[in-house]
Amino acid sequence: MPTKTLLLYKTCCSILCFLIFNNLKAQELPPIKIVTPQEYGAENQNWDISQSADNLIYVANNGGLLEYNGAEWKLYAVPNKSIVRSVKAIDNKVFTGSFMDFGYWQKNKLGVLEYYSLKEIFNLELIEGEQFWNIEYVDDWLIFQSLSRIYLINLKNEKVRLIEAKTSIGKMINVNNNVYYQELGGGLFKIKNGKGTVVNDEPFFKENKIITILERENELLYLTENKGFYKFVNNQAIKWESTLDTDKLSVYNAIKLKDNGMVIGTISNGVYFLNPDGGLKYKLNRQKGISNNTVLSLFEDNYKNIWLGLDNGINYINNSSRFRVYTDNDGKLGTIYTSLVHNDFLYIGTNQGVFYKNRNKATSFNFIEGTKGQVWMLKSIDNTLFCGHDKGTLIIENNVIKQLIDTVPGTWDFKPINNSKELILQGNYKGLHVLKKENNKWTYRNQLNGLNMSSRFFETIDTTIYVNHELKGLYKLKVDSNFDQILEQKQLKLSDIGNGSNIIKFNKELLYASSTGVYKLVDKEFKKDTLYTGLFSNYNRLTTLMNIKEDTTKLWRYSDDNISIISNGTISNKPKLINIPIDKNLVNSVAGFENMTQVDNNNYLIGTSNGYFVLNNLNKSNSIDLNINIDAIEVYKIDEPKIKISNIGTIDLKNKQNNIEFHYSFPFFNTIVKNKYQYQLLGLSDKWSSWTQNTSQLFENLPYGEYTFNVRGNSGNNTTNTASYKFTIERPFYLSNIAICIYVILCLFLFKAIDLYYKKQQKRVLLNTQRKLSRKELENKQQLTQLTNEKLKLDIENKNRELAISTMSIIKKNEFLNTIKKELTKAKLDSNVAAVLKIIDKNINNTDDWKFFQEAFNNADKDFLNKIKTKHNTLTPNDLKLCAYLRLNLSSKEIAPLLNISPRSVEVKRYRLRKKMNLPHETSLTNYILEL
Numbered sequence: 001m002p003t004k005t006l007l008l009y010k011t012c013c014s015i016l017c018f019l020i021f022n023n024l025k026a027q028e029l030p031p032i033k034i035v036t037p038q039e040y041g042a043e044n045q046n047w048d049i050s051q052s053a054d055n056l057i058y059v060a061n062n063g064g065l066l067e068y069n070g071a072e073w074k075l076y077a078v079p080n081k082s083i084v085r086s087v088k089a090i091d092n093k094v095f096t097g098s099f100m101d102f103g104y105w106q107k108n109k110l111g112v113l114e115y116y117s118l119k120e121i122f123n124l125e126l127i128e129g130e131q132f133w134n135i136e137y138v139d140d141w142l143i144f145q146s147l148s149r150i151y152l153i154n155l156k157n158e159k160v161r162l163i164e165a166k167t168s169i170g171k172m173i174n175v176n177n178n179v180y181y182q183e184l185g186g187g188l189f190k191i192k193n194g195k196g197t198v199v200n201d202e203p204f205f206k207e208n209k210i211i212t213i214l215e216r217e218n219e220l221l222y223l224t225e226n227k228g229f230y231k232f233v234n235n236q237a238i239k240w241e242s243t244l245d246t247d248k249l250s251v252y253n254a255i256k257l258k259d260n261g262m263v264i265g266t267i268s269n270g271v272y273f274l275n276p277d278g279g280l281k282y283k284l285n286r287q288k289g290i291s292n293n294t295v296l297s298l299f300e301d302n303y304k305n306i307w308l309g310l311d312n313g314i315n316y317i318n319n320s321s322r323f324r325v326y327t328d329n330d331g332k333l334g335t336i337y338t339s340l341v342h343n344d345f346l347y348i349g350t351n352q353g354v355f356y357k358n359r360n361k362a363t364s365f366n367f368i369e370g371t372k373g374q375v376w377m378l379k380s381i382d383n384t385l386f387c388g389h390d391k392g393t394l395i396i397e398n399n400v401i402k403q404l405i406d407t408v409p410g411t412w413d414f415k416p417i418n419n420s421k422e423l424i425l426q427g428n429y430k431g432l433h434v435l436k437k438e439n440n441k442w443t444y445r446n447q448l449n450g451l452n453m454s455s456r457f458f459e460t461i462d463t464t465i466y467v468n469h470e471l472k473g474l475y476k477l478k479v480d481s482n483f484d485q486i487l488e489q490k491q492l493k494l495s496d497i498g499n500g501s502n503i504i505k506f507n508k509e510l511l512y513a514s515s516t517g518v519y520k521l522v523d524k525e526f527k528k529d530t531l532y533t534g535l536f537s538n539y540n541r542l543t544t545l546m547n548i549k550e551d552t553t554k555l556w557r558y559s560d561d562n563i564s565i566i567s568n569g570t571i572s573n574k575p576k577l578i579n580i581p582i583d584k585n586l587v588n589s590v591a592g593f594e595n596m597t598q599v600d601n602n603n604y605l606i607g608t609s610n611g612y613f614v615l616n617n618l619n620k621s622n623s624i625d626l627n628i629n630i631d632a633i634e635v636y637k638i639d640e641p642k643i644k645i646s647n648i649g650t651i652d653l654k655n656k657q658n659n660i661e662f663h664y665s666f667p668f669f670n671t672i673v674k675n676k677y678q679y680q681l682l683g684l685s686d687k688w689s690s691w692t693q694n695t696s697q698l699f700e701n702l703p704y705g706e707y708t709f710n711v712r713g714n715s716g717n718n719t720t721n722t723a724s725y726k727f728t729i730e731r732p733f734y735l736s737n738i739a740i741c742i743y744v745i746l747c748l749f750l751f752k753a754i755d756l757y758y759k760k761q762q763k764r765v766l767l768n769t770q771r772k773l774s775r776k777e778l779e780n781k782q783q784l785t786q787l788t789n790e791k792l793k794l795d796i797e798n799k800n801r802e803l804a805i806s807t808m809s810i811i812k813k814n815e816f817l818n819t820i821k822k823e824l825t826k827a828k829l830d831s832n833v834a835a836v837l838k839i840i841d842k843n844i845n846n847t848d849d850w851k852f853f854q855e856a857f858n859n860a861d862k863d864f865l866n867k868i869k870t871k872h873n874t875l876t877p878n879d880l881k882l883c884a885y886l887r888l889n890l891s892s893k894e895i896a897p898l899l900n901i902s903p904r905s906v907e908v909k910r911y912r913l914r915k916k917m918n919l920p921h922e923t924s925l926t927n928y929i930l931e932l
Contacts, residue, residue, distance in 0.1 A: 027362045028324030028614045029282050031672050032289045033316040035068065047309025049299035052089040054629070055667035057307070059314065060084040065096055065105060067113065069631060069665040070675060071695040076105065076113045086144075088135035095142060097132025102144045102151070109646040111632050118142075118153060122160050134172040136179055143179060143191070145172040150181065152194055161194040171253075173213045175220065182210045204230070204237040212254045214262060216276065223254050223264075229278065242278030255298045263306055265295030271308060290315045303670035320670055322580070322620060327611040333365060335590055336607030339597040340378040340549065342385050345399065346599065348612070349375030354387060356399055359599070370394075370401040379414050379549075382421050384442070386414050393426060393435070395442060406444035408433055412456040417483060425465070425483065427455035432465065434483050448479060450486040457503050459510060466510065468503040470592070474512055474526075494519060494526060500544035500592060506555055507568055507575075513545035535566065535577045543594050551598040554618075558587055558594060561673050562717070563606070565618060578618060581673040581716025586613065626720040628666040628677075628713045633725065635660045650726040658729050661698040666713045666720050676714045683707035704731045806853055814897040817843055841900075857884050868932060872917050879916065882909055886929045 048060035059066040064077040065084050078084060082099035089095075094105040094113065103117040119126065127148055134145040144151045150163040150172070170182035179191040180199065187201030188210065209225040221240055222230045226249070229240035244251070250267040257263060261281065264272040270285030270293045284290045290308060297309030306317040328334070334352035341347070347356045353371035357363050377388030387394035388411035395403040410429030417423040417434070424435040424442070430452050436445040448465075457468040465477040478488035494512065501514040510521040511532065518532035536542055536559060543558040548565075555566040562579040569576050588609045589595070595607045596615075604615045634642040637656045645651055653660070668675060676691040683705050689697075691714060706728045713720040733739055817840045824833050824840075858865065868883055869875060875883070878899070885895045892906040899906065914925050 027282055028326045029284070029288065030321050031318045031323060031325055032284070033318065033669075034291055035314050035316050047314060048084075048086045048297050049307045049309050049314070050087045050089040050094070051299070051301050052094065053091065054627070055302055056089075057301070057667065058087050058089050058094050059309070060087040060096060065094065065113070068667070069629070070667040070669060071665040076115070079115055079117070083131075085131050085133050086135045088137060090137050090142075095135050095137075095144075097135055097144050097146075099131050100126055100129070102132045102135075109648055110644045111630075111647050112644070118144075122153065122158075124151070124160070136172055136174045138174065138177045138179055141194075143172065145169060145181065150191070150196070152191070163191070163194075163196045165196070170209060171211070173210070175213050175215055180213055184209070200232070200235075202235065202237070211251050214254070214256045216260075223251060225251055240278065243272065243274060243280035244278075252295060253298055255300060257300055257306075258304055263298050263300075265298050265308070266293070267295075268293050271295050271298070271306075284317070301669065303668075305669055316669060318670065318672060321672060322616050323582075323586075323672060324614045324616070325586075325611070326613065329610075331610070333611065335609040336595070336612050337374075337376055337590070337593050338378045338388075338549075338595055339599070339605045339607055339612065340380060340385070341597070341599045342378075342380050346605075347378050347385070347396075348607070349378045349387065351375070354378070354396065366399070368396060368399055368401065371396075376411065377413050381414060381416060381424060382437075386424075388412055388414065388426070392428075393444075403442065405435060405442055406433070408444070408447075410454075412454070413458070415458070415460065417460060418462065423483065425458070425460060427458050427467075429454050431455055432458065432467070432477075446484060448477070448483065448486050450489060451475075451477065457501075459503050459505050461510065466503050466512075468501055468512070470499070470501050474501070474503065492526060500542065502544050502546060504545065504547055504555065506547065506552075506566075507573060511545075515542045518545070531575055532566075535575065536564070539564075544592055546594065546596070548604065549595070549597040551604075556596050558582075563615065579717050580615065580618070581671055583673045586672060624668075624670070624718050626666050626668050626713065626715065626718050628664060628711060628720040628723045630662060630664050630709075630711065630723050630725055632663040633660065634663075647725065650728070652728045652730055655704055655730045655732045658702040658704075659698070659700045660702065660727070661696060662709055662711065662725070663696045664711045664713075664723065665695050666715075668713075668715045668718075671716045673716050678712055678714070680710040681707055682710065702729055704729045704735065810853065810898055813843070814900060818897065818900070854884070857887075861887060864932065868929070871932075874916050875913075878909075879913055882906075882913055883929055886910075886926050889926065889930065 050058045052058065055070075057068040059068065061075075062083045064075050064081075065087065067074045067076065078096070078098050078101065080099070080101060082101065084096050084098045086097040087094065092106060096102065096105065101117055101119050103115055103119065103121075105113040105115050108114050118124070127146070130146045130148065132144045132146050134143075136143040136145075140154055140156055142153045142155065144153070147168050148165055150165070150169070152161040152163070153159070165183050165186075167183045167186050170184055173180045181189050181191070181196070182205060183189060185206050188199045188205040189196045190199045191197075208227060211223045211225055214221045214223065219231055222232070222237075224230065228244040228249075229242050230237045231240050232238070239245075244264065247269065249264075249269050249272075251264055252267050253265045255263050260276040262274040262276075262278075264274065266272070270283060270288070270290060272283045273281040275281050286293050290310065291313040292310040294311035295308055296311060297307075299307040299309070301307060304320040306319050308315040308317065332352075333348065333355055334350035336348050336350050338349040339347065341359055344359050345356045346359045347354060348365070351374050353373060354368040354375055355365040356368060357365045371387065371389065371394065374390040375387060376390070377386070379386050379388075385396040387396055390410055391404070392408050393405040393411045393414075394401050395405065408428050408430075412427040412429075414424050414426045414435075417425050422437040423445075424437075426433050426435060432448045432451060432455050434445045434448070435442050437443075451467065453467075453469050453472060455467050455469075457470075459466050463479050463481055463483075465479060467475045467477060469475070472491075474492045474494065476488075476490045476492055477486050479486050499515045501512065504511045504513060511529070512519040512521075512526050513532075518529050518536075519526040520529040520532070539559040541558070541560050545555055545557045545566075548554045548556050553567055557564050559579065561581055561584060563582050565578040565580065566575050567578065568574075586608070589607060590609060597605045599605045599614070602616050602618075604618070605612050606615060630647045633645050633647050635645055635653055635657045636642040636659050637654075638659065642661070643657075662679070664677065664679075666675065674693055676693055677695060678688050678691050679697050680686070680688045681699060684699070684702065684707065697711075707726070709725045709727070710722050712722045730736070821837055821840045824837055827833070854865075864887060865880055865884065869880065881899065882895065885898060890898075892903045892910065896903045896906045899909070901909075910925055917925075917928070919925060919928060
């Protein structure tokens, strides 16, 4: 629905209005409520009204179908945007007739009405411009009436019947399931067997427009537009006398009430309420509180209250209310401080004087001359009417002042002294005074000297007087037997003195009451009474507890939104509390001067600052079963539009849909107090909220979890059932089952990773330990190898040393032998020398020396000879010897003796060896051999 339309119908004015009375008649009338949304107050609204089984009010309107749940209006537009002319709620459907269409509405699972066109369902062809003004339901047949046709539809067997009228059709009328209609200029017809049958075609029905037909005492009354009621006797139209005949009225509609009374709606003259005999009960017009004088529709709801569809709005008349209200709209009466019924006259005392009117007639209030000013008390003692006035004490007789007793100003109250008919104790602005009756005339006798304070509240027990001053406290006075003087005066100290204190006689007991509790006089001492005090322990706002004038069996006070009445139990003397709901706006008395008077057996008058209201039937039960409904539920994510969800069953919401708003109400109109609501959200808090008039509650940013929303309502002293709705807000993804599974898996992986890590660490530590051990072992091996190498080195060095020694020994030996040989040769000795030379040559070339050298050389340089032999296979043994000596880095001079040749020959051998090895010229033979 567009936002503009929402704004149009959401505004609801539920202002409690008191009736405005004219200056001619003072009449107590029921309260009126103006319940029309201001946007729909324009002229020419249709306002046909109906009520569903669950007490919702439905109204046909120019903008569509209006629904009222007692708290707010909702507008439902017809799909073709036409005006709705008629409405009828039947079971769980709401049938409407509109321009060129008729059908029904039914709520979906979201609690929203959806429209179904019967015209389209049954494929009906309508007359161009046809509108449907009335709907009836009889024997499973729905009857829709336009100005030219009547359509009968049976939804059970899906049958359709059509009645064509010859002329224009007046309003269709249902009398005890007999449906009548008037063809203008053609007579009165009745629907029978799906057809229009003529009932009466007398000139009366052709010439007069029939507004309605009402049954009374087994005969039919025909209400005409301008001539009032008629009945037919022997086929003759006979006038039935009623109040309507005295006024020239143009009647638009009428209904018969459940109590057999009648309500007549007029054009320009408001609404008339008639008794069953046709007498006027009361009438309402614009001057008396209703919004408009043209009444287009009338409806009696399930609680016997009357709804008026006016030309520019809807008014609700609380006809079943136990209150009747009189409002001094012109301010002529002023604030009412006291009232009394005396000799069939109602007297009221105000801040402007004393007024009276005949109790049995709807007449205006008259002023009693000479009483101008503040009146505090009106009381009848021995059939004499006493008036406590700011001037003093007045006696009124035959509605005039008969006597001004004294000039002592400011009389608060009068009380006979110990039930005497000749002595009266009166309280004044300054103390207590005694009046005496002599020769049937009341005179002032004396003042009780010693007490000069204001004495508004006082009570006597024998010769003891208790006087209460709201600011100073409670005093106990002891007087002589003749009440001439005060013998003893004592201020009583009570533990907790509250506002609104009073001293009261009730049920033969003396009570002291305040806002903090009630005390009872027991054994000459005031003690707090738990029974009386406990009656008001749950209330926050309490006014002064007072006697009900003319009813000594009851006490009363205002308690929050109630009039609280205390009475004795029917069996025991245990006090019983009766609470009667009342709106705070109606209670506009002057604080501390609230007043209630019994005016007859069942009625009590309560004064206010601008009139009074009458309460009737105190013992009427307040109990009634009320059902509260959860009308709509909306959820939304932050910064996103609201979404309606089903208000039936349960629902699981996404975690971010954690903003939820509930709309609730209970359609109860039978009280003048405002409906209140209380809610609880289990899962968030177990506590109930305070009572409030709000019909919705928003919960924002709710955490995940399961919740149960409970709501209940209260109207006066009636509490509804508790409506509940369960919902669940899902966990956020990081706490969802999937996430938890992921967390478990991750934890398992983590645990496994940690396990692997620690195993890896353990393995690493073990490996490091092994490495350290291996390294240590290697180091040990290296040390051992080093030691071995050092040992081998020593061995090699020893071997080399041995080799060197052996080589040097050979060299030296050969040098020595060569020296000897040279010397022997030079001596040229005999042949024996030659033998010696051979021996020397043999030792110089001794093979054993080579073998010894070869073995020592191989030990020092293993496989060298094999390696060089392998690389140069053409080398001879002598070449290998030369290579061995070169490997030892011996010079040619050192090699020559070993080979027993000259150094020159060694050079020649070296040259030849280079050639065998194919060494380049620039390569050193010694370096080559050393590097192998």
